[in-house]
Amino acid sequence: MGRLGKFQAIVTWEQRKLENCITSSLGGGTPNTTILDYWKGTLPWIQSSDLTLDDLHSYRVNKYITEKAISKSAAKRVPAYSMAIVTRVGVGKVVIPKTDYSTSQDFVSLVGLKAEQNFLLYAVYRILRHLSDNTQGTSIKGITKKNLLESEVVLPANRQEQTMIGRLLSKLDNTIALHERKLELLKELKKAYLQQLFPKNGDKTPRLRFAGFTDNWVQRKLEDILTVSLKRNSDNLFTRKDVLSVSGEYGVVNQIMFQGRSFAGKNLENYHVLQQGGIVYTKSPLKNNPYGIIKANRGKTGIVSTLYAVYQVKDNSIPELINFYFEINSTVNNYLRPLVNKGAKNDMKVRDTDVLKGKIIWSEDLNEQTEIVNLLDRITSLIAVNEHKLDSFCELKQAYLQKLFV
Template sequence: MEEQKQVPKLRFVEFSDEWKDEKVGMLGTFKGGGTPSTNNSEYWQGETPWISSSVIKENDIHNINISRYLSELAITESATKVIPKGSILFVARVGIGKVAVANQDLCTSQDFANLIPRKDDSYYIAYYFISKSKLLFQYSQGTSIKGFTSGDLKSIPINIPTLPEQQKIASFLSSVDKKIAQLKQKQGLLEDYKRGVMQQIFSQQLRFTDENGNEYPKWEEKRLGDVLKIGSGKDYKHLTEGLIPVYGTGGLMAFVSDYLYEGESVGIGRKGTIDKPVFLEGKFWTVDTLFYTHSFKNVLPKFIFYLFLLINWKKYNEASGVPSLSKGTIEKIIISFPSIEEQTQIALFLSAIDKKIAKIQTQIDKTQTFKKGLLQQMFV
């Protein structure tokens, strides 16, 4: 029986050589990291970048957010070391599984195991481990804080194609990552624009006019309790499974057979996360930690949603421990309201921006799914 060749399911047509089995320890040398004392200000006034594991993002090997820099004295007098550009940075604890490639010479904390490759493509190696994200967890040890060492990494098997094929794979996947980054940047700019324009709208620096170009009436101050009512969520565990969504402060929780309210509404946290309003519509159920609005008087639910996004809810927090709000506190908040006609224009304008943001998110999700499929098929 012919032995099956070590090749991936998805491969560029110009390559046919079998992939070789190696150990990570054969690919280069390892350097660790360290954290200089934060009590010595002289250590943190230099030009050499220093990173902790928190700045490495999951499934993103290219972008490292650098905000701290070390002096030569810090490097000389501490356990940290300069890691050369092109090294593969493995988060060995407090975020196991995250991998990045150093885009410049830098230093890392002790939470990293850093591989300086001899000849293989750094980005290929990084993508390989992104594709095998669960592999690093298998080598982690410890009870309270799990982690692995460079010694553990050295023993991990890795499949290696020729250098040209490595570079081709890395370049292709990098182009997909670049597309995702561009979409996220576009989405971020839209979100920034939305925040800015909302500030202008609700401070009345930006006003809408009617179809004849005439100004709408002046905004009137009212208590929230005068224009809507606050409903309380309830436990849902006695209900059978169904098609009605159940929401909590963290979002969608379950689907049940009954509903608490039907129509457009705005959910606002009663306890826990109190500053993340959510627009609700149709039939739904909310749990005890999520209030919902109803019985609107001369206000549009969608307008209320955008208004709630701008309220500093933490200012109304009534607890010293877990953040909490009460119906009474919400109802007493005084807000300026435009006419129902201007509310309609505001809601339509902001909804149009939200649709553009959601469309980009759909593109991001599709591209990330495409990338996930590539990672599953382009490596042995």
């Protein structure tokens, strides 16, 4: 295992059962929900949905109960700074409330922590993750209280080392939380710009414009901007390494790099060639896009399934702007809905040419198109940078958990 600073030369770590690291444990319960007076108290009553998996330091409180509710049900008053662990619905969630609380029957609370609280919190979190990793592919119903308390914990005998490890991991979690919030704000900013930089239904101009652009946008059919591409991989110039997938979140991506392997068949001759800057319509439903999605290929030229429709962009428009225009779910859904008929197997019944019959409000000024794309690209790049930073911190946390705990 890894060690911190001056403790590297010290080898005294102890192995204990979790039950020997606490004074006692308490279960929970749900007071009668038909007796409203039970739910007008001041004691927080926590349920599994109030916690978030992998967030060890925050939780919501939506319900409060009375002392009478406790006396008339299986609910318990749990002392502040106990550890609340979800052992049934939502297995793996854990937090240490800083006030007295009560829980539903889905929890076991560890009372009287005999080790430094943050260290023990992460030790238990590691136990729960280990249990989850060992049950991949199975339907885990929960953890018994007996199995939880008999779990082995390895901890430094030196309380100061426990404190340093717990503090390190807590600071790392705080950093992760800050980056998550920053990333959320950047995504909200991009969404706001997408809504402001394109005209609403019935409007002839966007609500937000760059200086120097005053002309009205015009209504155009998509066929005024795109043409159907007939280019196929007939000469087998492209191989399985060049097969592209289309993601609602990430756009056009290399299938092997994105999904780990190619799902293409052996014969690729009829696959569509999707040029860099080309447009693809997937003709397959997604959760938020029941009629499929429309994306621009901003990467290398490759090939896509024959189920997709591929288009080229005319000289009057910038491919990237088409990508941003259809990035808002409501926009692409409203555009495709009147054009697409769904089959019995939820497949899209629409010809490639008919996809272009819909109307959009569009800027005919290439300079304005460029300004919009440049702004949205800058925000998109900031999002990507912060996603990479967040991933790095999360990987660092997992590395520490593996090295600092057995």
